[in-house]
Each structure stands twice: as C-alpha cells, then as structure tokens.
Amino acid sequence: xxxxxxxxxxxxxxxxxxxxxxxxxxxxxxxxxxxxxxxxxxxxxxxxxxxxxxxxxxxxxxxxxxxxxxxxxxxxxxxxxxxxxxxxxxxxxxxxxxxxxxxxxxxxxxxxxxxxxxxxxxxxxxxxxxxxxxxxxxxxxxxxxxxxxxxxxxxxxxxxxxxxxxxxxxxxxxxxxxxxxxxxxxxxxxxxxxxxxxxxxxxxxxxxxxxxxxxxxxxxxxxxxxxxxxxxxxxxxxxxxxxxxxxxxxxxxxxxxxxxxxxxxxxxxxxxxxxxxxxxxxxxxxxxxxxxxxxxxxxxxxxxxxxxxxxxxxxxxxxxxxxxxxxxxxxxxxxxxxxxxxxxxxxxxxxxxxxxxxxxxxxxxxxxxxxxxxxxxxxxxxxxxxxxxxxxxxxxxxxxxxxxxxxxxxxxxxxxxxxxxxxxxxxxxxxxxx
Amino acid sequence: xxxxxxxxxxxxxxxxxxxxxxxxxxxxxxxxxxxxxxxxxxxxxxxxxxxxxxxxxxxxxxxxxxxxxxxxxxxxxxxxxxxxxxxxxxxxxxxxxxxxxxxxxxxxxxxxxxxxxxxxxxxxxxxxxxxxxxxxxxxxxxxxxxxxxxxxxxxxxxxxxxxxxxxxxxxxxxxxxxxxxxxxxxxxxxxxxxxxxxxxxxxxxxxxxxxxxxxxxxxxxxxxxxxxxxxxxxxxxxxxxxxxxxxxxxxxxxxxxxxxxxxxxxxxxxxxxxxxxxxxxxxxxxxxxxxxxxxxxxxxxxxxxxxxxxxxxxxxxxxxxxxxxxxxxxxxxxxxxxxxxxxxxxxxxxxxxxxxxxxxxxxxxxxxxxxxxxxxxxxxxxxxxxxxxxxxxxxxxxxxxxxxxxxxxx
Numbered sequence: 072x073x074x075x076x077x078x079x080x081x082x083x084x085x086x087x088x089x090x091x092x093x094x095x096x097x098x099x100x101x102x103x104x105x106x107x108x109x110x111x112x113x114x115x116x117x118x119x120x121x122x123x124x125x126x127x128x129x130x131x132x133x134x135x136x137x138x139x140x141x142x143x144x145x146x147x148x149x150x151x152x153x154x155x156x157x158x159x160x161x162x163x164x165x166x167x168x169x170x171x172x173x174x175x176x177x178x179x180x181x182x183x184x185x186x187x188x189x190x191x192x193x194x195x196x197x198x199x200x201x202x203x204x205x206x207x208x209x210x211x212x213x214x215x216x217x218x219x220x221x222x223x224x225x226x227x228x229x230x231x232x233x234x235x236x237x238x239x240x241x242x243x244x245x246x247x248x249x250x251x252x253x254x255x256x257x258x259x260x261x262x263x264x265x266x267x268x269x270x271x272x273x274x275x276x277x278x279x280x281x282x283x284x285x286x287x288x289x290x291x292x293x294x295x296x297x298x299x300x301x302x303x304x305x306x307x308x309x310x311x312x313x314x315x316x317x318x319x320x321x322x323x324x325x326x327x328x329x330x331x332x333x334x335x336x337x338x339x340x341x342x343x344x345x346x347x348x349x350x351x352x353x354x355x356x357x358x359x360x361x362x363x364x365x366x367x368x369x370x371x372x373x374x375x376x377x378x379x380x381x382x383x384x385x386x387x388x389x390x391x392x393x394x395x396x397x398x399x400x401x402x403x404x405x406x407x408x409x410x411x412x413x414x415x416x417x418x419x420x421x422x423x424x425x426x427x428x429x430x431x432x433x434x435x436x437x438x439x440x441x442x443x444x445x446x447x448x449x450x451x452x453x454x455x456x457x458x459x460x461x462x463x464x465x466x467x468x469x470x471x472x473x474x475x476x477x478x479x480x481x482x483x484x485x486x487x488x489x490x491x492x493x494x495x496x497x498x499x500x501x502x503x504x505x
Numbered sequence: 506x507x508x509x510x511x512x513x514x515x516x517x518x519x520x521x522x523x524x525x526x527x528x529x530x531x532x533x534x535x536x537x538x539x540x541x542x543x544x545x546x547x548x549x550x551x552x553x554x555x556x557x558x559x560x561x562x563x564x565x566x567x568x569x570x571x572x573x574x575x576x577x578x579x580x581x582x583x584x585x586x587x588x589x590x591x592x593x594x595x596x597x598x599x600x601x602x603x604x605x606x607x608x609x610x611x612x613x614x615x616x617x618x619x620x621x622x623x624x625x626x627x628x629x630x631x632x633x634x635x636x637x638x639x640x641x642x643x644x645x646x647x648x649x650x651x652x653x654x655x656x657x658x659x660x661x662x663x664x665x666x667x668x669x670x671x672x673x674x675x676x677x678x679x680x681x682x683x684x685x686x687x688x689x690x691x692x693x694x695x696x697x698x699x700x701x702x703x704x705x706x707x708x709x710x711x712x713x714x715x716x717x718x719x720x721x722x723x724x725x726x727x728x729x730x731x732x733x734x735x736x737x738x739x740x741x742x743x744x745x746x747x748x749x750x751x752x753x754x755x756x757x758x759x760x761x762x763x764x765x766x767x768x769x770x771x772x773x774x775x776x777x778x779x780x781x782x783x784x785x786x787x788x789x790x791x792x793x794x795x796x797x798x799x800x801x802x803x804x805x806x807x808x809x810x811x812x813x814x815x816x817x818x819x820x821x822x823x824x825x826x827x828x829x830x831x832x833x834x835x836x837x838x839x840x841x842x843x844x845x846x847x848x849x850x851x852x853x854x855x856x857x858x859x860x861x862x863x864x865x866x867x868x869x870x871x872x873x874x875x876x877x878x879x880x881x882x883x884x885x886x887x888x889x890x891x892x893x894x895x896x897x898x899x900x901x902x903x904x905x906x907x908x909x910x911x912x913x914x915x
Contacts, residue, residue: 139620391804
C-alpha cells in the first residue's frame, strides 16, 4: 500500500504544482538555514582529541594577593612560571607539560627567500606523547634536552617543505631569530580545532609551526604570544622571570584514567596550602582541574554569534513548519471529495491517515534534497567569511544524514494535524455535495 | 462592519485561523528581536574612535634576531618618514582603537586601595600624538618634551619604587576617576598604577580603547613612553590628503626598507582597513539577520496567501449567496480584509508577549539590553501591512465571484 500511496502523492503534486512548490520551498529554506548553522556549530564544538579528552586536564591555581579576594571566584587561567616549573619538577600524574605561545622570525638557508615571521610554541618534552602528535620523521625531544636547555626544535611538515623542499629535515638546522636550532622531529599536519591547549593564541587557526623547549626559548629570549596577567602590588619589569607575580603559562596533565582526577586535585590543593605556608600564596586553596571539553566550555570557545545564528535558524524552521501545516491542511481538505469516495469504498481511517502521512513524508524528502543544496550554498557563503573557523565549514556524513532525517521528521510532524483532520472527514457529507 | 459574522465563521475554521495567528506571532517575535540585534550591532559599528581615521596609516616592522640600537634606528625611521611629501605627522604607538589585543592597566585613587577604580587602555607614544591622531584637549596640556622616557630604559630599572610620571586621560576615564568635577577637576590630581603615582596633566575629549573593555569602551590613558619598532611599537603616519594614502604608504615602506633592509614589514595598511576588519563579523551578523527577517516575512506572506485562497474556495457558495442578496464587490473585499486584520491583531498581541520572552532569554544568555518599547508598534504595523497585502489577492478573487453561483445546485 505504501507504494500506491507514494504514487498517489506524486499525482497530487502534479495536480497542484504551485501549492506543492510553495510547501517544498518553505521546508527547504528552513532545513537549509538550520543545517548551515547546525553544521558550523557541530564543527566548532567537536572534540579535538576524542581518544583521550577525558584524561587530559588543565591545571589552574590561585596565586593572587588577598586584595579583592572573593571566595568561590574563578582563579587565573594560566600559571606563574614558578608554579609551572615546580609542578613539572614534582611530576605527579602520568605525563605533564608547561607551555606558552610564541613567535619570531625564521631565516631560510636559501638566500632567495626573505625571512618570515611564524607562530611558535615553547613547551616541555611530554607535550608530544601527551597530545599524541603525529610525527612523519624523528620524534620530540627528551627530558634531558629540556634540562640541558638544548638548542633543538620540532617543526611542521609545512615549514620543512618551505625551507628544505622535503620533509626529511631531521638533523638539519632551522634559524630562529638568529639562533640555529637542530631539528629533531617533523610533525605531520596537526592543528587541533579548536586549539584547546591554548585558546589565547587563536581558537581555530593558530598555525604554530615551530616547537622549542621552554627553557631554551627563555634563554634565547624568544618573543612570547598570549595573555600575560601581572597581579602583584608592584609594577614588574621582566614579567617572564621566575619569581614574579605574573600568570602566563598553560599547564596540562595526562592521568591514567578520569577517576584519578579527584586525587590529583587533592594534590593541587595540598600544593596550594604548602605555598601559602611558605608565604608565596595569600589565598586559601582555590584550584581547578578541567578536562578538555569542560575547558572548552569554560572558555566559551564557540563564539556567541554562532550559537545565536543557530537559534535564529531554528526559529525560522519553526515558522516554515507552521506554514507547511497550514498549506498541507488546505491541500488535504480541498480533496475532501476524493477522501470521501475512498472511505465509502472501504478504506479505514487509519489508511487515510497513512496516505496523508506518506504525502507529507514525500514533501519532506523533496524539501530535504532542495534543503541540502541550500545548505551547501550556505556553507559556501560561510567559507567566504573572514572568521578563523571559516575553512572548517563542511558537511560531513553525520550532518548529511541529519539533514534528511530532520527534513522527513519535520514534515511528518507537520503533517500530523492535517492528516488527522483529513481522517475525520465524514464520507456521507462528501458524497452528497459536488 | 459587522464583526460577529466574521468571528462566528472563524470559529468554524478554528484550525486554519489558529495556524495563521501562530505564524504571525512567531514571525513578529523573531523579527522584533532580529531587528533589535541589528540595531545594536549597527550602533557598535558606528562608535567614534576619537582619531582622524581616514588620514592614518599603520606600519608594523619586525626585526630578525636581536636588534641593537632599536631606539636610534626608530628615530632615524621617523625622521625619514616625516620627510616624505604629504605626511603631516608620525608617531610610534603600541595600539589603536578597534583592534584585537590590548594593553590595559588598572588605576586607583589611593596607593593602598583594594579594588581598582578603573581599568583603562594604556596607550604609549612618542611626542606629537595630539597632532598625529587629531585628538582634542578639553583640559590641561600636552606632554612637555622632558616628560618623555624611553621604554627600553624603563625596562632596565630594577626598583620601581620612587618612579613617577605624567599621563593624559580620556574624558570618560577622568569622569570615572573623579566623579564630582569632571574633566577640569582631574588636572593635577594623582592616581596610582599599582605602586606608581601618576599625575594627570591633560584630558582629551575622546580616545576609544582597542576593544570593548566590558562596556567601558572609551576609558583610555596616554603615557609619554617612547617605544621602538622592536619592543611593541609601530609607526602611525598621518597624511595631509586622504586620497594620497596608497602613494604615501608605498613611499614610507620603501624609505624604511632603505634604512635597514633586514627588517620585515609585517603590517602595512591604512587605519580604515584595521577598523573594517575588527567589525567584519558584526557586519556579517547584520547581513544574516536582515536576510532571515526578509525570508521570514516572505514565508509568512506565502502562508497567508495559501490559507486565504483555500478559505475563499471553501466559501464560494456563501459568497455567491451574499452577492445575490445584494452585497457589493467592495463589501466582500472589505469582509476578507477585516477578517485578516482581526487574525493579525491576535497574532501580534501573542507575538509581542513572545518577543519579550525571547528578549529576556537573550538578555540572560547573550548580554543584550532590554527590547525598547517602540519596536512593538513598528512590528505591529509591519505585520498588519504584510497581512493586508497578502490577503488582497485572494480577497479580490472572492469579490469576483458572480452572484449566479448561488443559483447553481450544491
């Protein structure tokens, strides 16, 4: 019977071309707008490191003075250099790394290329195994390299090809701000989106191409990039020194399982109290340990505008659906005579209901196909925008499936009321009039 | 015009009437809020910066490796830039209004104050900023030549106790620091940046900070600190004639390259581009909101046309009888227009309540202000107009039904 109903639906479309076109267009517009904004939202709020996002934690301490202290307030996002280096030395937790953003000029050996400026990251040896960074040559540096302030670096494949024409760059030197650093590893294309481990340097397009051991970067006085929050009572001249009240380093730790988070937080609270006893911290322990998704949520990584656009699109879809309900009601009731004949010939109410729903579903299918086209156009428009996340806006498999599911479900829902009204038509009255 | 027949006939077509009311209500609620958002963004887009925007160029340089004598090199650069024909002023500053990233600092009225009075943007400049930016002094004076210090020298200082300095503040910062008295009262007063006392020597009418600053978007101060091209400063050039901007920019970059070809030009653009990029996403949002509002109106209009046509068709016989009994075409038309007007009124009433509900939610989640009352009459008028226009077509068709229809059998 469903096949028959499908054919009946197509015939009725051909009879009322304008009305059908209006309904399909309304649904397509609503679906197109919703899927465009939903895809952008989905892409921006995805998990950047699904294999271990619940085991990676960002550490926050509260080293500020008592001035302006309100219990329960959020502490600084970054750590001071003293705290970061001390926590790294104590080495609790499976792996951990401190890091900050940086930047500087790289001089190619090839004299025809002018020097150029790039973003960099200064970090410690655990960074690479902790974030499962993909290497195509070599590997990260070791802990002894960190301790020795070794002049080494890890670069990306993009930079290797630009400097040397090949990604076999291990063992060669890269000149950063006039200093030669020996390349120990080349990373494959890896730029997690969102850039979860440091949202200060760009959420979706940080493009860091050189990784240098933190101690080495401090020795060479390489430029830093990111937030710097000095909270002391006196003005500080060198804010990257070890003992100054400035928060600027990111600290991530990997634990064996999410269950160990409670223990690690207790360790951080203990550390805070020790620092308070030693006179460095002035506030009671106010630590935070957030996993990757919590951290992204806390930083409102998805821009407010993107959410707002998503809600706007859903509102628009709702109006389109109400529109469709009205038009479908008009369509079905116009065919009262035909429905009356079918009922008189023995169709039950349920069959009429099914027939109307099949028609609604077919409109949904047509609307979904057109809506998919409109969504692709919409995403094309998004990719032209100057936003950092613009290039990520693509329909993937799950979004594609969602488009059709949404279209068909929405139109079935819209068709419920008209189908119910159609099913209630009394055959006798219809058969009397012309 | 008798309302009761209209109401009783609507009562018999409850579902379709309810759908039209619902559609108008939803459209009204969404469009009112969308247009309000647009007006908020447009307002932000038109914020004044206080500087001579169309006459300014920015050049940011980067050195490769350690730069020796950056201060001396910068002085050389500025002399060369001033010599370019068409240039009326050159300064080295650390930031501009409407850019990403900013240098801010907190100020207090007393040295041991627990909570700062004000957090303001911290501009640093070489001599001549009043002229380069085109700022207007409303009280006090510009800095004297001896008040300027080199940043590279200040950075070397190991003990910051005992340091003092002069600053110029924007009028809104002055009002926040000294609420009774205003701009003139701030002259000569001292404020504290952590442990360093600063004396206010001048107040400018307006200097907007680089970003929003949580609502305090025009609280700024200017420090007489000379940066160089390597420690956070960049060149700002004011041209005499805005139409000569690209020529002057090209000449400036060439002159700087000639002095030291080992430097990289990281940014070279007119200030107008900087401002335009800062607001790019706002312009985007405005476009999207307007597009969706127009589409919403179109979809609502089509819905009304569709349902009204259906009704006319259902009631052909009744219309025929009325015409046969003596109703004129105009009266039939009027009947349908009134019916639509009633539905629209109900829809708008519900829509207003919904609009305020949505506005409450937006206020909570997105820090928007409350919807002003005058959006209601404007929204109402728009949807009334839309409804009347949409129903015109079907209503004219209804009016064209000949009385003879009444005589034909059912």
